[in-house]
Amino acid sequence: MKLSATSTLPEVAIAVGAQLRRHGITAVLTGGACVSVYTDGSYVSKDADFVIQGRVRQDDLDDALAELGFVRTGDRYVHSDVEFYLEFPPGPLAIGSDLAIRPAEVAIAGDVALALSATDSCRDRLAAFFHWRDRQSLQLAVAVARHQTVDLEAIRKWSRSEGNLDDYNEFLREVRRSD
């Protein structure tokens, strides 16, 4: 897929993930860009975060992304035509203390990439709410739960294991309020 100034964040994120896959690099989309994917672009982040699985040489990553037009600048990759940038935060892929994350395949415009599942994207934002009391993150978790079918029981169990059952109940009230 050719990226341009009109490419949406979900389109860019999935195109990048698919490009990395073609180069044998396993990278999982996380964070706000994942929320954007699961809310049909209703939330727009400025960047797309990927957590790389396994060992990858910097040159190989640079080369794969250069084919899409991304150039490494410091810790991020920028594109002359695309307003979103890419970052690769350190792994492991985890949500809170949960390391047993099974990425999902997400397809947009013929590209297929790995991303957190909708349930895990929801948990990912809730983790930020739990840890930082960030109300925006709570609203993003609610938005994912509104747009997608998520496993509320799994989220409840995880919230309890993180010691945040009260916060989960607040999340659930918000989800039901917005139904």
Next chain:
Amino acid sequence: MLVKNMSSPFGGLARTRVLVGLRLLESSFPRELSRVLAVPVSAVSRALAGLERDALVAGRLVGRTRVYTLNPGYFARPELSAYLLRLAEADAELRARTAQLRRRPRRTGKPL
């Protein structure tokens, strides 16, 4: 240059001391850490930047100051926290310095 008198399992003495200091103080900023750890503020800032890239610490702006804590989202946060506390037990001087730091509120206008 000081003789190395404690282990630095996190890659460098400044990185290790910053982490131990943050564990004891819960949250802090570069100048305060520099004073408490007796490490130049430039070294503290460098250590914090590296630790933030490694997701071990997280910083956020409070007013105009960037305040750091151990990253609550780090997957091994409880284990890291316990390990740093154990390292702190071996550093009596650092514990004494952090204990001298006043953190409780002081009423506005009350003389220092």
